[in-house]
């Protein structure tokens with residue numbers, strides 16, 4: 001009777017056991033389940049208890065209020081909104097406003113931050129001092145103070161709508177904001193949009209082709225004349241055949257205010273200005289630290305290759321510095337987003353102001369609304385971090401690190 | 402010189418500190434309030450019980466929610482003591498409970514934080530020009546105790562705009578404080594009259610007024626009494642006028658947490674005592690005199706006959722304590738917002754019912 005070899009214990013089960021139970025094995029796993037169950041039970045008890053207590057105190061609870069009519073106006077909304085819409089819509093109006101101010105703020109903060117950070121390292125004495133002064137001044141004043149300062153400064157500098165500053169008779173600057181012509185799509189709009197899309201796709205294909213040629217056979221193809229031709233020519237052709245894609249609706253002074261056109265409100269300008277200049281001061285320091293962390297020899301190597309200082313920075317130093325810069329830079333982006341909740345001080349209708357502010361005081365449902373708001377800021381933060389991690393990962397990969 | 406610099410530096414540090422605290426007080430205050438509320442609701446074995454009077458007595462202080470500075474209603478005076486119409490309500494309650502109107506801790510609250518502060522137990526009573534509405538009464542876990550001031554919403558505009566009626570405000574920009582009934586009323590009014598408008602809502606009264614003054618808005622809207630109060634903060638009050646239209650009913654009064662009937666009664670009857678005192682001719686000056694009267698009605702009021710005060714959970718001389726501390730309703734009105742004050746508001750609806758107004762209190766008997 002041949003002895004059959006005993007089947008080896010299943011690798012899979014062993015692995016699972018290790019993953020789930022750690023060193024304690026299955027017993028540890030059971031313990032963890034118990035622990036989670038206990039946590040869930042406590043959580044449930046707290047929520048149930050809170051509901052019962054709120055009901056006993058006659059404080060409304062639950063999420064039913066989200067479908068009630070808001071009944072108040074909002075000064076800036078990028079999605080259609082009127083007083084007769086629901087609190088849910090108010091939530092989205094506020095969310096979009098928060099996102100807009102954050103994204104634009106992050107863009108400018110990064111731009112200014114990099115310029116100032118690099119400026120501080122410049123061999124030019126004056127430039128370095130100015131950049132240094134900027135950082136010290138801006139990061140040491142409280143942000144709320146700066147927001148109020150910009151707001152009142154912007155308002156003080158601008159005339160009332162009747163005396164607004166007009167540019168070409170179609171742009172109007174006053175203390176009601178910046179009135180600009182609003183594009184309104186016409187019949188020619190769709191063909192125009194399609195033409196633009198086709199041109200962009202064509203340009204990208206061409207670029208891919210040119211790169212392949214460069215890497216495979218070392219041939220340098222000049223593509224920009226074709227790209228430019230496509231990007232301008234195709235939409236132009238569409239316009240000639242189908243007519244103008246858009247007409248413009250111009251702002252016009254009617255009564256107290258401009259009607260028609262679009263308007264960038266002063267609250268938005270002041271908040272973006274304050275958030276981006278403030279955060280830029282911190283980013284500048286991060287950039288400086290990052291660049292200084294790159295070995296000096298890299299700069300010298302670039303110089304010995306005959307690259308200019310600017311090109312050495314751009315092509316050699318900054319990409320290496322980015323690995324050091326990215327994690328703290330992400331922090332600054334998150335800070336900027338969270339700091340945008342100071343908007344209520346100057347009446348900018350962000351999420352915190354219209355939802356955790358007005359909606360909360362109208363409905364009184366503090367716990368629910370603060371929970372939702374916290375959740376949203378958490379999600380925005382996590383998404384920002386994820387994007388930045390992905391970017392960091394790509395940089396790391398491209399540098400072979 | 403060094404000394405000078407040192408002082409300058411410390412002044413600047415103080416200023417920065419102030420901004421810091423206001424910054425903190427800004428989002429932090431709200432977060433803490435909500436957190437306390439959530440904790441209280443989630444972890445306490447049962448809903449806050451009817452213990453406010455006992456809590457107040459044990460603490461030795463009444464915690465009273467007021468505005469962040471509204472001249473005539475609740476604002477710190479030059480010596481830093483809180484004064485005003487709403488403040489006198491707090492003082493009257495403290496007088497009734499402790500026989501000492503100074504035993505009050507004032508908690509300044511913005512419009513949007515006030516209800517959470519009451520719900521979470523941070524304050525015992527909210528006396529902050531707050532409008533009584535059905536939704537507030539039924540869904541915020543609060544009870545209104547009465548109407549201390551009959552008000553309505555109005556508009557303040559620059560006289561240079563030459564606007565004579567609110568109906569001429571089509572397309573105007575309107576500054577308002579967030580979390581108020583005013584924010585909703587203005588939407589109703591403009592929509593109801595088919596007028597366009599732009600509303601900019603600020604967190605605090607000061608920010609709202611500053612934005613209006615800087616020209617961001619054509620109109621500042623609020624309860625009329627508060628328009629008069631805020632107008633005093635403007636550089637040239639005489640350049641601004643209140644339009645004739647009153648677009649809403651704003652019955653303002655103190656409120657307490659839901660579920661404590663005894664405390665509700667105390668606050669309610671403190672207010673009624675002040676109104677009744679005016680009707681009976683009892684003043685801060687003559688109160689001792691009147692207390693000796695042997696008119697049956699006055700004997701009941703002063704507790705020389707019966708024990709009405711004790712049934713409230715107070716003492717027999719509760720009315721005398723209140724009137725000694727603050728004076729009667731008319732005196733409180735005149736001193737803070739009426740003829741005897743900078744605001745100079747006419748009694749109007751707030752005149753007693755038997756003198757052409759609608760201020761009326763149930764009898765003490």
Ligand SMILES: N[C@@H](CCC(=O)N[C@@H](CS)C(=O)NCC(=O)O)C(=O)O
Pocket residue numbers: 468469470471510511512530531532578580581582583605606609623624627631651653
């Ligand atoms: N009565 C209204 C409005 C109350 C209100 O907050 N009014 C503003 C007018 S500016 C105010 O008193 N602000 C003073 C402050 O926030 O300190 C309500 O109850 O909603």
